[in-house]
Every structure is written in structure tokens, then in C-alpha cells.
Amino acid sequence: MAQHFWVVGTDTDVGKTLVTTYLMRFLQEKGDKVTPYKPVQTGIVIENSKSYYADTALYQSFSNTVLVDEHINSYSFKIAASPHYAAMQEGEKINKDGILQHINRLKTKFDYVICEGAGGLFVPLDECGNYYFLDLIQESQLPVLLVTRTTLGTINHTILSLEALKMRNIPIAGLVFNRDEGNELEINNVHMIQQYINLPSIKIPSLECTSSIRDIQLEVEPIFERLMKL
Structure with missing residues (x-):
């Protein structure tokens, strides 16, 4: 049995695309048919007269298919x-x-659809401020x-995001702590968040470059075990 899900963040640039890409490769290597999906991306990159969007380009560069x-x-x-x-x-x-x-x-074509958010949960999708990314996530029922x-600051941002998800009755599969350096402050931050909510979690170390995605091995099985029950 498979489960489709969202990868969302407490803020912009927390590593949603890296996590989405890693999980895509993890599932592909297990033999599952999987696609990432970034509904909205912003910020075109222009390098050496070539232009691309960093998020979907990262998917493409690491995909096995x-x-x-x-x-x-x-x-x-x-x-x-x-x-x-931007729109x-x-x-x-x-x-x-x-x-x-x-x-x-996409759900009819793939074993797993990994939908990636944009920014944090309360990023507006319309100019009137009537519809937010959190509304889209809730309506998707994933x-x-x-x-x-x-x-520093992650305890507040993380718990506020968890509270927003809980208020909408959106199931939470787990937490990913990204760019972990393992210092005393970070260890305590993670501990305080884990005390607040009992969920599977993984920590991703700071990576020197995105190519290191191929080298890291993460214990993601507990998160997928929980996903199957949601």
C-alpha cells in the first residue's frame, strides 16, 4: 500500500526541496513509481545564458527516471x-x-505523489488573502x-506550524530537522520540540552541496510506517 503526502516547511528555505528529492530517490530505489509535484515555484535562475527553476531542476537531476x-x-x-x-x-x-x-x-498514475509546499503554511495563493497554502493542503486531504x-527560533516556528496543522485536523507523518550541526543548542531545540509532540523525526546534517544527497542515509522507515496508518 502506498500513501501520497505533502512535504511542507515552517518557513522558506528550510529544505523542503532537498527532502522531497531525497524521498523521491529513496522510493525509486525501492522500485516504487513516484513523482514529486511542486504546484507553485517562484524565482527563475539565470546562469551562463541558461534559465531554470531550482526546485524542479533538482528533482530532475536526481531522479532515477x-x-x-x-x-x-x-x-x-x-x-x-x-x-x-509573483503571480x-x-x-x-x-x-x-x-x-x-x-x-x-497524479494519484491514479503513481504509487507515491510527493507534493511540495511553497514557503510556510500561511503563504497566500491569491491576492485578496482569502486562500492560503494551508487551505490547499487541507482540501487535498493528504x-x-x-x-x-x-x-535559534525553530522552537517557536515549529510549534506554531504544528498547531496550525492540528487545528485543521491535517495528519502529520513526522518531522525533518534540516541542516543539523549537532551543537548543544540544536540538540536542546530538537529535544524541546520532540517533548511537545511525539512524532517520528529525522535529522539531516548540513550538506556542503546538493550532490551529497546521494551519500546520506536517513532512517525514514518510521515516517513511512506512520504514513501507512494515516
């Missing part, structure tokens, strides 16, 4: 900003119903894996 562009993304906006603002700058609107329908189509930091 060819990923279909139409499967892995619905909206890409050039400006690095909140989705609602507004290009005269576009994000169709949340289209995203939900796309997720449902569980989440929450990615957070280990550094």
Missing part, C-alpha cells in the same frame, strides 16, 4: 516572491481547483511531513 515537466509543476513565476505576488506581477491567477485536480490525476530548522 525521466520526470515529465507537466507532472511536476503547474505554475512557475520569474520573481522570487510569495506565490500570490500578480505576471498578470496571472493561481487556480487552486486545477491544482487539486492535478494531484488527483498528510504532511514538516521540515524545520534546528537553529
